Amino acid sequence: MKADSNKFIPLPDELDYSVSDFYDMDEDLCNEQCTRLYEEYNDIKKRYTEVTEIASGGMKTIYRAFDQKTGRYVAVAVLKNDMGEETHGPFLAEARLTAVLHHPNIIKIHDIDFGEDEKPYFTMDLKLGDSLSDIIKKLEENVSSYVEKYTLEEKLDIFVKVCNAVSYSHTQGILHLDIKPDNIQVGDHGEVLLCDWGLARYLGHAESQDNDLLDNEFLMGQTIMGKVRGTPGYMAPEMVNDKKKRCEQSDIYALGALLYALLAGLPPIEGNVDQILKKTSVGNVISPKERCPGKSIPSSLNAVVMKAMSFEIDQRYKTASELVEDVRKYLYGYATSAEETNVLKELSLFYKRNKTVCHVSLFSVFLISIFIGVFIVNLEQSRDKEMSLRIIAEEERTKAEINLKKYQQEKELADISLSADPSNVLAKIKKDYYQNFFSSPKGTLDRVMKSLERIKEANDSAMLLYEFKGDIHFLRQEFDLALLELKKGRGEFENRTLFKALVSIKDYKSDGGPAPVEIIQKMIHNLNGKYIQPLPKLLMYDNEVRANKEEHLELVKTVFTVANKVSELEEFSYDPSSKMLSISGDYRVYSFDIKSDGKRFPLFGTLPIDHLKIRGNKNLHGIALEGLKLKTLDIRGEKIRSKRQLIPKGVAEKIIVSEELSNKGILELLKKNSKVAFTLE
Amino acid sequence: MDNWNTRKSLLLRASNPDDHEAFEEFVYYYKNFINMVFTKLGVSESQSGDLRQDLLLKLWKDIGKFDADRKNSNFRGWLSVVIRHEVYHFYKKNKRENEALENLPLESKSESEVDKLIEEEWKAYVTSLAVQKIKSHFDGNAMEIFKMTMVGKNATDIAEKLSMTENSVYVIRSRVKSRFQSEVRQLRSYLEYEQ
Known part of the structure; x- marks a missing residue:
């Protein structure tokens, strides 16, 4: 079973009787188990254990912890120690706002509460995998595993998921306002999470909360210009110039900047904070294609980026789903709305979309021509051959009649062997074996072996066959083949005595005739008096095949x-x-x-x-x-x-x-x- | 092995003659069980070859005849009777004619005692398979805790021995236990006749 063993549960070396009570644990005992579990719950004094810090921001620290109640690892966000009570409100607001959002690509909040130290905390999904900015960095460093995994299609797939999350949050009236690679988490299996909704705002009443919400985090953050918040480079111009104007299109701008970073491997604008803000405020963005001429950035995507990052709000996409639509068009090989197109472009896109069909059509025409050619040549040749074949055919017919008889005998066997159920086949063969071996050992063994070989062709999987086939080889004195069959099963563990005895004569190669007497004697000697049951059968076969009767007598x-x-x-x-x-x-x-x-x-x-x-x-x-x-x-x-x-x-x-x-x-x-x-x- | 949960019962699949894999799996699990029973009953290697092959074929053919509706009938009981009957038949027949054949060491035991022994062996076999199966899902510590619990150690002792908190012992233990129970359930519905 070596080859198949991964399919099955590995067999235990010895049975473990200590657990056999679980075999038929009935309802009562199960209930007892549940009660036990309930008690264990009550016993949990501290809900979160195994706490380790994983990140720290301006205002809060994120820990990884095991939640004993739900039995899983979560991320816990806690306000930093030096934060005053005035920060509690904004902190809870961020949690509540995020908790409102239910989307597969938006991080989930599990619980919001106050700890023993009366500071608020909330728990959320534990981020797995890399942040998108890590991925971009690794790609720029040409780390091969990343380059293989994150192809353009894969990156666009991530981007589309982020757009979907933003589109959803917009329908809930919530702006993220801090979309950037750092805030996007990508798992190993394609999970994409848009995180950190700390700067998010409800549309409409954004202004009223402006002065208290999260100001602290901002002050401790990275920019010196007190009136802006967000991340320079990904912030829309209106957020720098007049934050009252921020709207859905501010997120669209950031999505454009995100796509920019994905394509170019660089943030859209670089420099120190002041320079970036200045460039942003006047709309000074160099397109990814111009910035990285060596990167073969598709011009349609280049156009998508530039449209999303337009300086004028009304020049950008109206909604995130419109933006997604354009990226999808690129993925499926259509012209995007951001692009200026012509007939040639459309044609080349048609070819790109239908590459396989175009190739297949051309190739088919080619193949058909070849077939016709070959056909004509063959026609000529076969006419010549026909004459000579007619003569040979006569001779063959006589042969065929002889073979027919042989075939009918074989067929009978084949009918047994090809019957679908291997257990049936085996049962039939064994019946044949038991009934006829006594009267005709050699004929029966030969026939049985032939049938077994035929099953093997049809179904190579049934391991009971190996075993039986090994037995037959043994009787036919094909000890090397018997060992081979034994090894297909569990080998040594199947029959230790036989295995050892066969190994002791493994240098002997069977040739269809009787094995030398010394070999058989050595083998029998190594059986140590065990496994003697088949030996009389071996003698019966030996008597038929061995010409030297003195040797047979020895055996x-x-x-x-x-x-x-x-x-x-x-x-x-x-x-x-x-x-x-x-x-x-x-x-x-x-x-x-x-x-x-x-x-x-x-x-x-x-x-x-x-x-x-x-x-x-x-x-x-x-x-x-x-x-x-x-x-x-x-x-x-x-x-x-x-x-x-x-x-x-x-x-x-x-x-x-x-x-x-x-x-x-x-x-x-x-x-x-x-x-x-x-x-x- | 991953789609174990959704697999049809092995013996239910047995009714489909085209399902070669079912027979193969049947042989894998049952052959090794029979080997273990033979060892327990003292059937010697020299005699077990044909007996085992024929017993497997017989079980495979007869398993459909197991009548789950009969009163006081359960699968392992049925299995034990079939195995015991075949082994004893084999020995009686040979013994009558050849005193040299080694005796079954269990000659002195009553039939019901032997049946019980085979049943217990089956229980241990199924549960041990389940242990094998969960091994890959838990780390060494978790299995250690589970094993110690099984031999009657209480949580306090285990916690002390593995230097962890009593709470963690409770939590881990119940996780392993419930996983184990569900594996046993699945294995039983897989290896035993659909009831």
Whole structure:
């Protein structure tokens, strides 16, 4: 499962019983858990923990803190210590004003309250990612990750989101009045937040609040000119000249300046504060294209910037959505309203918008011509070929008839293999395997392997197949392939014994024929007496494929010894001429259940035996000889304790027993129940 | 794994023969469970190969036969009976004919005892999977707190040991717990028969 393991839950190394009570935790216990949670709530003495400062402005400090009640991190804005009570009002006003705004691109206020020190605070979304001014800075420094991420389209996307936020706030009658890259936060996943509504005003009654709201912050802020507030460079001229005139278009101007900064990587106007304000107040703005000729700024966007930053209020866009509309037009390849256009421009825009279609049309025409050409040439050639093919066809037909028969056989297999449900397929194959292996080991294994390979083509995912396929490879003595299948599963963890044994002979490369006896013996030896169940099947296959019968006998002996967990037998000898097998020693097992239907197979069943001589066996069972076709069975010296022990299955002519047996009267019983002759010797 | 919440129950998907992945997942989760049960029951490696494969196929085929409406019937109980029956059948059949086959160490236990043992194993398996699953969502401290709670340590001791406040222990513990519970719920509805 290595390749797929990330799809599944990793399996635990060992089970953790300490948590199993949770398996069927019923309602009552769940309620208990809820009560517990409730108690935990009551226990929270201090709501905000893990407080760390993240920013500090003129008037307030921003902290990051964990809100124990809601279980998340938030930003907390707190008035600075040296702020007098007169600042509480404006501070709360900013919070309330922001709280009014519900927009995905506007920062959210969660709570407004007074702390233990009786100072007001409010909490809001914790800003993630970078501020837009950081991004612009990184882009100017050519930081590669930023250059890759923030393409022109991406920047315009951010810009459009800011415009949407401003457009929304305007419909709520609120002006931001301090839109600039510093106040825009961009998250890693495209979240854009317009923040810091500290200078925001309600339209209409802006003047009445003018004198008290946030004056302090301004005084401690960055400009020396007491009558302006905002950020020089992004402030509209009317805010410098006559703040009574500020209106929605003041924000539009700032949006234009923002787009300017995004395109040029520079603020629209530079210099010291006085110079900037002076230039602003007379409308002295150099267009981004002129300022950065090396930056290939699209002229349509250049025009959008200059329209938004017009000196005259009524020359600017009427609304933020009008501005968005123009940016979108650029994105979709249409001429913007700010641009002066002509036919050539429209045509080139048409091409840009429909690049793919134009390319596809041209390419199709080209392809069609080639096809026609090739077709004509082929037509010529095929006429010549036709004659010669007719002769070959006759020969092929004969071959085909032979192949048809083969095909029909294959098809039957394929029908099984391509059946959709792999469990069904596997069940069918296993049935075939169980039913036919006994009578024809090699043919069955070959057929099963073929079917398995076919499923693998259709469905490479079912891991039970690997396992079964590995088993079949094992029986076919393709130990390297068996190891390969085992490794596809959980490898060593699946069957440690088998894995180790296979690894011990990993240098052996199977070639379709029987594996060398030493290799198999080494492998069996490394199984350490475990995993012996498949070995009789391996012998049955071996008997069919191995020409050298002496080698096969060696293997039978090895398996017999291992299965009986003895290091050495007194005797295990086979005489091919008389077909006599003699076993003596300390052993118990001589047959194995090899099929699920309970039929048994003697461990030496692959040898052609007419006469069997058994000595020293402690566990003789007639049933164990099932499957053999013995003429005689010699069990002299064996202690037969009950009739059940010697039901003469698999013996055709006579059983030779010792005289002891007759004394116990068991012989009479046996004679009554069988047609086999019992001889006393 | 991320769309776990919205996934159809594995066994419900099993009814669709075209859903090969369902079978694969079934084998992944159930095979390893059977391995664990075999270890518990003392089924030796040498005998488990075919038995396990056939048991898996049988479970996959028969799972639809589980009747959730029957009185006193639950999925894990049904699962235990099927597994116990197959294992015992396998052993009885072999034992009758071959005394050499190793005995099941659990020979002396009653059927209901074995069923109970398998059931407990299933419970532990599902909950342990859930633990594996939440591991990636919490840091080491959180898992530590959770584990200590599970073995009966109270919040005061845990707080002292990890040098954190008792409140944090409560908060973290309830976060991990509720996550864990929901994982167990999801796993159960995923791995067990739709009830």
